[in-house]
Every structure is written in C-alpha cells, then in structure tokens.
Amino acid sequence: MKKLFAKHNNWFFKAGFILTTVMVFIVLLGQVWTPYDPNAMDASVKAQGPTLRHLLGTDFFGRDILSRILEGAGATLQIAFFVVLIGAVLGTVIGALTGYFGGVVDEVLMRICDAITAFPSVLLALIAIAVIGPGRLNVIMVLGCVFIPSFARIVRAEFVRIKRLNYISLARLQGVGDFRIMLKHILPNTLPTLLPAISIGFNNAVLAEASMSFLGVGVSASEVSLGRMLSDSQNYILRGLPWYAVFVGLTIALLILGFSLLAEGLQQRR
Amino acid sequence: MKFVLKKLATLLITLLILSFLAYAAFEMVGDPVGMILGTNATPEAEAALREELGLNRSLPVRYFDWLFHFVKGDMGTSYIYRISVNEMIGEKLGLTVILTLFGFGLTLLMSIPLGVYSARREGSFADRALTVSNQIVMAIPAFFVAILLTVIFGVLLRLFTPGSFVSFNESPGRFFLYMLFPALSVAIPRTAMAAKMLRSSILGEMQKDYVRTAFSRGHNRRSALRAHALKNALLPIVAFLATTAAEMLAGCIVIEQIFSLPGIGRLLIASINNRDIPVVEAIVMILAVWVMVVHFFGEVISEALDPRLRS
Amino acid sequence: MNKILEVKHVSASYTTQGNAFAREKVQIVLHDVSFDLYEGEALGLVGESGSGKTTVARAILGFLPRYEGEIIHHSKRPQLIFQDPYTSLNPARTVGWILEEPLKVYGKFDAPERRRRIIEMLENVGLSEEYMSRRPSELSGGQRQRVSIAAALIVRPRLVIADEPVSALDVTIQAQILQLLDEMREKYGLSYLFISHDMNVVYQLCDRVIVMKKGVIVEDAPIDDIFDHPQHPYTRELVEASR
Numbered sequence: 001m002k003k004l005f006a007k008h009n010n011w012f013f014k015a016g017f018i019l020t021t022v023m024v025f026i027v028l029l030g031q032v033w034t035p036y037d038p039n040a041m042d043a044s045v046k047a048q049g050p051t052l053r054h055l056l057g058t059d060f061f062g063r064d065i066l067s068r069i070l071e072g073a074g075a076t077l078q079i080a081f082f083v084v085l086i087g088a089v090l091g092t093v094i095g096a097l098t099g100y101f102g103g104v105v106d107e108v109l110m111r112i113c114d115a116i117t118a119f120p121s122v123l124l125a126l127i128a129i130a131v132i133g134p135g136r137l138n139v140i141m142v143l144g145c146v147f148i149p150s151f152a153r154i155v156r157a158e159f160v161r162i163k164r165l166n167y168i169s170l171a172r173l174q175g176v177g178d179f180r181i182m183l184k185h186i187l188p189n190t191l192p193t194l195l196p197a198i199s200i201g202f203n204n205a206v207l208a209e210a211s212m213s214f215l216g217v218g219v220s221a222s223e224v225s226l227g228r229m230l231s232d233s234q235n236y237i238l239r240g241l242p243w244y245a246v247f248v249g250l251t252i253a254l255l256i257l258g259f260s261l262l263a264e265g266l267q268q269r270r
Numbered sequence: 271m272k273f274v275l276k277k278l279a280t281l282l283i284t285l286l287i288l289s290f291l292a293y294a295a296f297e298m299v300g301d302p303v304g305m306i307l308g309t310n311a312t313p314e315a316e317a318a319l320r321e322e323l324g325l326n327r328s329l330p331v332r333y334f335d336w337l338f339h340f341v342k343g344d345m346g347t348s349y350i351y352r353i354s355v356n357e358m359i360g361e362k363l364g365l366t367v368i369l370t371l372f373g374f375g376l377t378l379l380m381s382i383p384l385g386v387y388s389a390r391r392e393g394s395f396a397d398r399a400l401t402v403s404n405q406i407v408m409a410i411p412a413f414f415v416a417i418l419l420t421v422i423f424g425v426l427l428r429l430f431t432p433g434s435f436v437s438f439n440e441s442p443g444r445f446f447l448y449m450l451f452p453a454l455s456v457a458i459p460r461t462a463m464a465a466k467m468l469r470s471s472i473l474g475e476m477q478k479d480y481v482r483t484a485f486s487r488g489h490n491r492r493s494a495l496r497a498h499a500l501k502n503a504l505l506p507i508v509a510f511l512a513t514t515a516a517e518m519l520a521g522c523i524v525i526e527q528i529f530s531l532p533g534i535g536r537l538l539i540a541s542i543n544n545r546d547i548p549v550v551e552a553i554v555m556i557l558a559v560w561v562m563v564v565h566f567f568g569e570v571i572s573e574a575l576d577p578r579l580r581s
Numbered sequence: 582m583n584k585i586l587e588v589k590h591v592s593a594s595y596t597t598q599g600n601a602f603a604r605e606k607v608q609i610v611l612h613d614v615s616f617d618l619y620e621g622e623a624l625g626l627v628g629e630s631g632s633g634k635t636t637v638a639r640a641i642l643g644f645l646p647r648y649e650g651e652i653i654h655h656s657k658r659p660q661l662i663f664q665d666p667y668t669s670l671n672p673a674r675t676v677g678w679i680l681e682e683p684l685k686v687y688g689k690f691d692a693p694e695r696r697r698r699i700i701e702m703l704e705n706v707g708l709s710e711e712y713m714s715r716r717p718s719e720l721s722g723g724q725r726q727r728v729s730i731a732a733a734l735i736v737r738p739r740l741v742i743a744d745e746p747v748s749a750l751d752v753t754i755q756a757q758i759l760q761l762l763d764e765m766r767e768k769y770g771l772s773y774l775f776i777s778h779d780m781n782v783v784y785q786l787c788d789r790v791i792v793m794k795k796g797v798i799v800e801d802a803p804i805d806d807i808f809d810h811p812q813h814p815y816t817r818e819l820v821e822a823s824r
Contacts, residue, residue: 012405115284118565119558120520127554130542131295166669173642173661174683174736184682188673207411211524214413215539230413234528238433242421249414260409 013265016199020258027077030070038067038224047236049243056247059236065244068229069251075219076226077255079140080205086144088198091151092190096182098152099159110156113149121146121204122211129212134220143208147201154197158190192266199263203256210252226252274570281566285558289340292554293333296547323349336551345552350544355552359534363556366526366533369452370518376457377464377514384461385468386500392473400465407462412521416455416528423451433530452529456521460514467510472503505575512568516561584655585740585772586618591640591650593633610636611648612796618740623766623773625787625804627780627819633796634776638742641774656740656772660733664745666725670717676703676728677713683736698735705768706731706761723754727761734765742774747782759785780823784808792816 005013035055042062049057056065098106116124121143128142162168163186171185206226212218213227221228226248233245303316303325320326324335336346345355384400391397424432430451436444523535530536534553541549593611611633618624628634639645641652642661663669671679677699684695700710706727717725726746733741743762747755763786765771777783783790783804790807792800792815799813811817 011402115288118516119561120517123520123523123557123561126523126538126542127292127295127550130550131298166663166665167671169644170661170663170669170732171671171682173658174686174732175658176682176686180686185671185674189671191673203409210411211413214524215527217539217542237417237420237425240425242417242425245417246421249411249417253410253414256411257406257409261405264405 008265008268010265010268012261012268016258016261016263016265019254020262023255023258024077027070027073030067031074034064034067034070036064036067038071039063047241049241057243059232059244065247068224069226069248072224072226072229072248073251073255075136075224076206076209076252079136079143079209079219079225080202082140083143083147083205083209084198084201086140087147087151087201088194090144091148092155092187092194094148095152095155095157096159096187099156100163100178100182100186102160106156110153113153116146116149117153122208125208125212126215126217129217134217136219136223136225139209139212139218143205146208147205151197151201154193155190158193159186162186162189196263196266199259199266203259203263206252206255206259273573277566277569281562285562288558289337289555290333292558293336293551294329296551297329297332323347340552340555346548348546348549350546355549358537358549359552359556362532362534362537365531366519366522366535369449369456369522369525369531369533370515372449372453373456373460373518373522374511374515376453377460377518378511380457380461381464381468384465386472388465388469389472389476389503397469401469404462404466408459408466410459412455412459413524413528415458416452416525419451419455420528435529435531448529449531452522452525452531455525455528456518460518464507464510464514468503468507471506472500475500475503501575505572508572508575509568512564515564519557519560582619582621584617585620585622586641586655586659586774587651587653588614588616588618588637588641589651589653590615591637591648591652593636593640593645593648610796611640614650614793614796614798616791616798616801618772618774620739620772621766621770622789623775623787625783625790626774626776626793627778627783627790628793629778631795632793634793635744636796637793638744638774638776641742654740656738658736658738659740659742660736660738662726662729662733662741662743662746664749666722666729666749667717669729670725670732672717674716675713676708676715676717676720679717679728679732680713680735683732687736702731702735705734705765722750723758726750726754726758730758730761730765734769734771737769739770740772740774742776744776745778746775748777748779755782756785762786780808780819784823792819 040063042058044062045051045054045058046062047058047060048054051057054064054066056069058064059068094109098109124146125139125142128146129138132138132142159182163181168181168185171181176185209218209225210227210230213225214230216231218227219225229248230245230252233248236242236244303319303323307315307319324332327335339346343356345359347353348355348358351358384404388397388400420432423429430444430448436448438445522533523538525531526533526535527539534556538550538553540546541553591611591614592609594607594609596607614633614637616624626634626637636645638661640648642659670676674682680699680702681695684690684698690698699713703710703712708724708727708731712720712724712728717728720728729746746762747758750758759782762773766773773786775783775787787804789801789803791798792807792813794815800807800811800816802812807816808820811820
C-alpha cells in the first residue's frame with residue numbers, strides 16, 4: 001500500500017483513493033447500520049426534503065431516503081464486485097493464454113473481442129437481459145460476460161509485450177514451465193495495467209447496473225439497487241420533488257467519480 | 271481503396287454473423303404464440319396464429335426470410351400491435367437520430383475550442399482548472415447530468431416542463447428548446463473526455479521534431495500549432511469520436527427515458543418488456559448497423575488522415 | 582580435452598516481407614558455420630553488428646525456430662547473460678526470488694538449502710545477503726549484471742553464453758565484471774561462448790577467437806595468433822581498430 005502511494009503520488013490518485021475509500025466505507029457501514037429501517041414507513045413525514053431527522057429526506061411512504069440509498073448502494077456495489085470479478089478473472093485467463101501462445105485461436109478470439117468491444121456494453125447487456133430475463137444474478141452474469149473482452153484485450157497486449165523480454169527468455173532457459181512463467185513471471189508485471197483497468201471496470205459496472213435497472217431491464221422489480229431507486233425517483237421529479245433523484249444520482253456519480261479518479265491516478269506515475 | 275473494400279467486407283460479414291446470433295437468441299426467448307393468446311386458447315387458434323406469423327417453418331428458413339425482407343427495408347410485423355414494424359419505428363428513429371446528432375454536434379462544438387485553448391495555454395491556471403474539471407465531469411454519468419439539468423432548468427427556472435415533450439409539428443422552437451437539454455446531457459461528459467484527449471494529443475504533437483523544426487524556421491507558436499499539430503492531433507480524436515457516436519446512441523436510450531422522449535430507445539425498452547420480438551430484433555439490428563457503420567467511417571477517416579496506418 | 586559443444590554446418594536465413602517497392606527476398610544470416618567448444622575454454626565470437634554472432638547464440642540456445650545443420654550439446658542447461666542488465670531481470674520480483682526460482686523449478690533442494698545456495702552465490706558475485714530483498718530497480722547497472730551472472734550460475738551450468746555482457750557498462754565496471762567472469766570460470770570450471778564486437782574486451786577474457794563477417798566464419802585461432810598474426814583482412818581491421 002505504501003509502495004502504491006510512493007509510485008502514484010499524484011493528485012488524481014490521492015483524491016480517487018480518498019473518495020473511493022470513504023464511499024465504500026459508508027456503504028459497508030450501511031450494511032450493518034442504517035439510521036432507519038429502509039422499509040419502515042412513517043406517515044407523519046411523507047415526501048419531505050432534507051431535515052435534521054432525515055438528512056436526505058423521505059419518499060412518498062415516509063421511508064428514510066438515506067437508509068434506502070445505503071441499502072441500494074450496497075446491492076449495487078455487490079453486483080459491481082462480482083461483475084468485475086467475473087470479467088477480470090476470465091478476461092485475464094483468456095488474454096494470458098491467447099497472448100502467450102498466439103496462433104489461430106488467438107487471431108479468431110481477438111477478432112471476436114474487437115467486434116464485441118465496438119458495441120456499447122450497456123446495449124449488449126440490455127439485449128442479453130431481454131433474452132434471459134431480469135434479476136440480480138442475471139445482471140451479474142450478463143455484465144460479467146460483457147466485460148470479459150475488454151480485460152482479455154488489455155491482458156493479451158501485456159502478455160505479448162512481456163513474453164518477448166529478456167528475463168522471460170532466461171526463465172525459459174532455466175527450465176521454468178510455460179504456466180509457471182505466465183503465472184509467476186508475467187502476471188505480476190501486468191499489474192500496473194490491470195489495476196487501473198479493474199478500477200475502470202468498477203466504474204463501468206456501477207454505471208451499467210444503474211442504467212439497466214433504471215430502464216427496468218436490470219434487477220427485478222422486487223430487488224433493491226441504485227438503478228431501481230433512480231427509476232422510482234423519476235416520479236418525484238415530475239411532481240416537483242427533485243431531491244430524491246438528485247441524491248440517488250449524486251451517490252452513483254460519487255462512486256463512479258472515485259473509481260475513475262483512482263484509475264487515472266494509477267495510470268499516471270509520479 | 272483496397273483498404274476500404276477490405277473494411278467494408280469485414281463490416282458486412284460481422285453484421286451477417288451478428289444478425290444471425292441476435293435472431294437465434296431471440297427465438298430462444300419463448301413461444302410468442304402462448305404469450306399472445308394466453309394459456310387458455312384453443313389448439314386451432316394457436317395453429318392459425320402460428321401459420322399467420324410463419325412460425326411453422328424451420329429457424330434457418332425464417333432467418334433468411336427475415337434477413338431478405340430486412341435488407342429490402344421491410345422489418346416485419348409486430349406480434350403485439352399487428353402493425354408493420356417500419357410504421358412503429360419510423361418517426362421514433364428520426365427523433366433518436368436528431369438527439370444523437372444534436373448531442374454529437376454539441377460535443378464537437380464545445381470540446382475542440384476547450385482542448386485547443388487548454389493546449390495553447392499549457393500550464394496556466396485556466397489549463398489546470400480545465401484539466402481537473404474535465405477529469406471530474408467525464409466521470410459524471412449522462413443521466414445525472416440529465417437529472418441536474420431537469421432540476422435546474424425544468425423545476426427551478428421553468429425553461430421547459432419536464433416530462434412533456436413538444437413535437438416538431440406542434441412548435442419547432444419549443445421542440446428544439448426541449449431537445450437542447452437531453453442533447454446537453456449526453457454531450458457534456460463526452461465533451462470533457464474529448465477535450466482532455468485533444469489537449470494531450472496536441473501537446474504530444476508539439477513535442478515532435480517536425481513542429482520544433484517549424485519553430486526554428488520562424489513560425490510563431492500559433493501558426494506552428496495550426497499548420498502542423500492540429501491535423502495530426504485530430505487523428506486519435508477521430509477514432510474516439512466514432513466510439514462517441516456509438517456510445518451516444520446507447521446513452522440516448524437512458525436519456526430518452528428521463529426526458530420522456532418518444533424515441534427508439536423507449537420503444538426498445540417497451541418492446542423488451544412486451545416480448546415484442548420482431549420490434550426488438552429490428553431495433554437491435556438498426557443499432558448494430560449504426561455502431562458498425564460509425565466505426566467503419568472512423569477507421570476510413572483515420573486512414574485517410576494518416577497513410578501510415580495502411581499497413 | 583572434451584568437447585562441450587559442437588556446431589556443425591549451421592546455416593540460417595529469413596525471408597523479408599515484400600511490399601510495393603521491394604520484392605520479397607531471402608536474407609542469409611548464417612552460412613555453414615562450424616566450430617567446437619571445449620571444456621574450460623573461453624571462446625570469443627567477434628564481429629560487427631549484423632555479422633550473425635547473436636544468431637549463432639540463439640540457435641545454440643534453441644531460440645531460433647528454423648536452421649539447417651546440427652548443434653550437439655554435451656552439457657545440460659546452458660545459460661545466457663544478456664547485454665542489457667535492465668531487461669534481463671524481472672522488475673516485479675526481488676533479487677532473492679529471481680535467484681530462488683530456478684532452484685525451485687529444479688526441485689531438489691529444501692528451503693534452507695536454497696537460501697544457503699543463494700547467499701553463497703551472491704557472495705561469489707560480490708553482493709551481500711541484504712541484496713536478496715532488493716528489486717532490480719534499486720540496483721545500478723553493474724549490480725544488475727552481477728545478479729544476472731548469479732542467476733545464470735546458480736543452476737550450475739557448464740556452458741555459459743554471454744552476449745556482449747559488458748558493453749552497456751562503464752569502463753571501470755567493465756573490468757570488474759570481466760574479472761568476475763574469469764574468477765567464476767576458475768571456480769566452476771565453466772566454458773564461455775563470449776560474444777562481443779570489442780576485441781579489447783575479448784582479449785581480457787578469451788583463449789580463442791572466432792571472427793565472423795556477414796554470416797560466415799572468416800577466422801578461428803588462439804587469441805595471441807589473432808592479435809599477432811591476423812590472417813584475414815577483416816580480422817586485421819578489427820585488431821587495428823582496437824589498438
């Protein structure tokens with residue numbers, strides 16, 4: 001951690017690191033404690049703006065918006081985590097194998113990856129959800145798969161570059177096997193590229209979940225997430241009560257901003 | 271020319287494969303007959319509908335039939351409304367295209383001056399402020415910009431009424447005023463991204479030998495910038511703009527929902543929820559063609575600007 | 582004396598890609614190269630860049646996918662020391678890890694034995710135990726080349742190929758590294774194939790010299806003969822240039 005700071009001692013990294021840490025900490029805190037029960041209705045405080053009792057106001061049912069945002073953000077981050085996990089792990093495996101061994105399989109797979117990454121990921125995910133139906137698990141699987149090609153491309157490029165370097169030739173001369181070379185000799189050197197990609201992955205996953213659920217083609221109607229809340233909050237704007245949408249949007253924007261600054265900082269040295 | 275033909279062939283093959291995958295995938299969604307008639311329909315009625323929709327033929331036959339008609343411009347008949355898909359999509363597509371072009375135009379209009387200004391005043395306070403704000407703005411999702419614009423200009427300033435779209439025929443002036451806000455929503459984050467890229471691209475070019483040579487020949491910084499750097503600096507931007515045009519269309523789906531615009535995005539979402547497969551297929555293909563064609567032009571323009579890419 | 586390596590009639594070529602201006606053509610990089618290397622011998626391989634000397638090394642180490650002729654090894658695991666000490670050490674790993682990896686792969690030693698051997702080898706090349714936890718980025722060029730030598734020798738090879746191992750270093754460091762290589766040869770009874778463009782460097786280490794030009798061996802003689810009675814005009818040129 002200390003080393004990471006020394007290597008990336010720039011404004012973006014610090015700001016992104018602090019913002020992300022604070023946001024994730026608050027969301028994690030929300031998993032064990034919220035000011036109110038997110039589902040408790042209180043008829044005496046319906047549809048209020050921010051007050052001291054309800055910092056972010058209440059909805060039509062008198063439910064505390066802060067508590068609901070904490071719950072929704074937890075669900076969204078959880079989805080993002082698994083999406084990035086699937087995308088990064090499978091993308092790394094595919095990128096490493098094709099980059100290291102090359103050949104016809106590599107050619108074909110990369111052509112497919114190029115075609116897929118040309119399409120906006122939200123659009124692909126929307127279409128896939130249209131086929132297999134909404135729900136949290138489906139969103140995770142679909143977005144995870146949609147994210148694989150971009151990780152595969154990044155990791156492949158790194159493997160192609162690094163496998164030609166002298167220290168890899170030497171490892172081969174010393175009798176180190178292919179898979180050990182990939183795992184222990186090349187993979188650690190892809191981290192400077194992989195870390196920002198993972199950060200961007202979180203950024204994109206939060207954005208995609210929010211967009212999809214907002215459109216009603218994400219998590220199912222009974223589940224919570226920031227995207228679903230954004231969709232609910234639409235009705236409040238039209239009735240002249242905009243703070244709900246603003247706070248949900250702000251939460252999403254701050255989460256994304258943190259990951260995006262972190263990624264930028266990780267890419268810049270100094 | 272050879273390059274263009276090769277890219278064109280790749281484009282067509284990709285679209286062909288894509289169209290088959292999309293068609294086959296939607297066929298797996300389920301039997302539309304049961305969905306349309308409900309569970310207590312007579313077998314005769316089901317058979318009749320199956321006949322009418324042409325579902326009694328095999329998948330490849332149906333696919334080629336559909337593809338053949340699609341290429342001719344006939345996108346089929348809606349399962350739910352029983353009217354031609356062309357008719358359903360027609361005007362809505364126009365609105366989405368207007369929104370995309372409007373947003374794209376705004377992006378160009380705002381990002382090029384910002385990027386050039388920032389590069390010209392490299393290191394100044396204005397440049398640093400722009401760099402930081404670009405980094406922040408590009409991370410703000412378009413829908414949040416949309417919410418803020420709605421709240422500020424719709425709810426507080428009452429420049430437009432959120433949720434009540436004004437069509438062009440009703441009042442062209444109010445139509446464009448209404449469209450300005452969704453267009454700004456998709457344009458603002460992209461503008462920040464494009465300005466940032468343009469700045470670093472110009473600065474990268476200024477470091478190169480040929481620009482330095484231009485300086486030593488007595489050009490001042492401005493004309494060296496204009497004469498040499500800008501053209502080359504635009505090169506990486508072209509590919510980025512192609513991606514932007516593709517992403518913007520996807521972004522419009524969300525934006526249409528927020529501003530209640532009767533565009534193709536809303537129709538797509540409604541059709542997905544209704545399981546109106548022919549409409550979904552048609553829209554997906556239109557979007558796919560758009561994305562591939564935009565990337566095709568991006569590649570061809572990049573190539574025209576820089577023959578070195580030809581290899 | 583026993584042979585440790587036999588190179589018999591090795592030829593290699595590659596085909597250039599054709600384009601609008603040039604037809605594709607076959608470029609010959611090695612033509613009928615033959616020599617033997619004996620146990621304990623330090624053989625210099627000298628020539629300008631493009632003479633094919635590095636291609637010979639690549640063929641010997643099995644990095645060249647296609648060549649004609651035959652290469653017979655009488656030892657296992659020949660090792661290589663690269664010219665550039667900056668790309669020959671894994672930047673993500675510590676010196677200790679880099680030295681331990683071949684021992685782990687070899688698989689015959691337990692952890693304490695591996696550590697003992699690493700420390701011994703570090704001392705051999707003039708570095709202390711503390712260097713185990715250092716990363717390549719924290720080392721100077723000379724130190725890196727010492728680590729490279731340690732990494733090559735830790736698997737106890739009998740043949741070491743050194744591809745311009747000192748030409749990226751300062752002159753004072755060059756002398757130290759050459760002396761180290763000489764000491765290691767004594768200590769472990771190594772054979773060297775020492776590739777260089779610099780006759781002076783070769784003179785300090787080698788017993789015999791092969792001179793190559795345009796993929797062909799033009800002269801193969803003991804070091805003193807090369808310097809005192811060069812036969813080929815190209816050899817004479819190289820010797821003159823080094824005075």
